[in-house]
Amino acid sequence: MADLSKRTEQGVKRTRDSFFGRISGLFNRSKIEDSTWDELEELLISADVGVDTTGKLLGCVKKRIRDEKLSEGSQVRTALKEEMVRMLEVAPKPAGGPGAATRIILLVGVNGTGKTTSIAKLASEYKANGYRVLLGAADTFRAAAIDQLKMWGTRVGVDVIAQQPGADPGAVVFDTLQAAQNRNANVVIIDTAGRLQTKHNLMDELKKIKKVAGKYEASQEVLLVIDATTGQNGLSQARSFTEATDVTGIFLSKLDGTAKGGIVLAICDSLQIPIKYIGTGENVEDFAPFDSKSFVAAIFE
Secondary structure (H helix, E strand, O other), X not given: OOOHHHHHHHHOHHHHHOHHHHHXXXXXXXXXXXHHHHHHHHHHHHOOOOHHHHHHHHHXXXXXXXXXXXXOHHHHHHHHHHHHHHHHOOOOOOOEOOOOOEEEEEEEOOOOOOHHHHHHHHXXXXXXXXXXXXEEEOOOOOHHHHHHHHXXXXXXXXXXXXXXXXXXXXXXXXXXXXXXXXXXXXXXXXXXXXXXXXXXXXXXXXXXXXXXXXXXXXXXXXXXXXXXXXXXXXXXXXXHHHHHOOOOEEEEEOHHHOOOOOHHHHHHHHHOOOEEEEEOOOOOOOEEEOOHHHHHHHHHO
């Protein structure tokens, strides 16, 4: 994707101008004192890094200061940035299926996280890169979800396979994959229900969908959409989803809408699931593949 660094910088501008700009300023002092660590800890927690993740991060930095005998503020800042990058580099989870030419992407997440918009962004990008894309409206519990996906499909020029509200989501996935075969589509993106009564219901529903998808020669990926503006609450919701489903990656939406971009560190540390994409605005082109080095550079510089 073009302009990766530019999109990342634009998306984290509020983060850079607030908490992390102040964090960077701490290391302009000639001497790192105990009060500096107290301020740093407070800023990181305020930036949604979280108490536990902040403790781990500062522990790693202090160890490097001792081991490498760092004394200058610039050296400590560099160590902090490098430890952030290390924390963000979570090992990728393998996509299910035989890895055939067709790719099935299931998007999961609670209602209101920007799931449908994230689907539109992915669809638009894949289409722009020459892929034949098809969308499946398997969130049949809400009529509004079906209508919204159809609207986005029209906007980005991608067909949407849908049934009536209340239909069996597995049947929608079946119809979508049949249509994909008939139309030679090689990327199929499925919207799923954002709210079911229990984790058990959620797991059963997604298992059914994945079982249907598993009958086709295609790789499967499950992306969890998290709203960055909900901070630690969003992290709690994400933990419930990851306990119920086999999530392979995170799409962090609405990152441009919050100054607390430290949530990316909390996600990677707590969930140990890689962030695949970040939403950097409201338009379909406003997102970027997540790159840990570009992200850390953008929030500090």
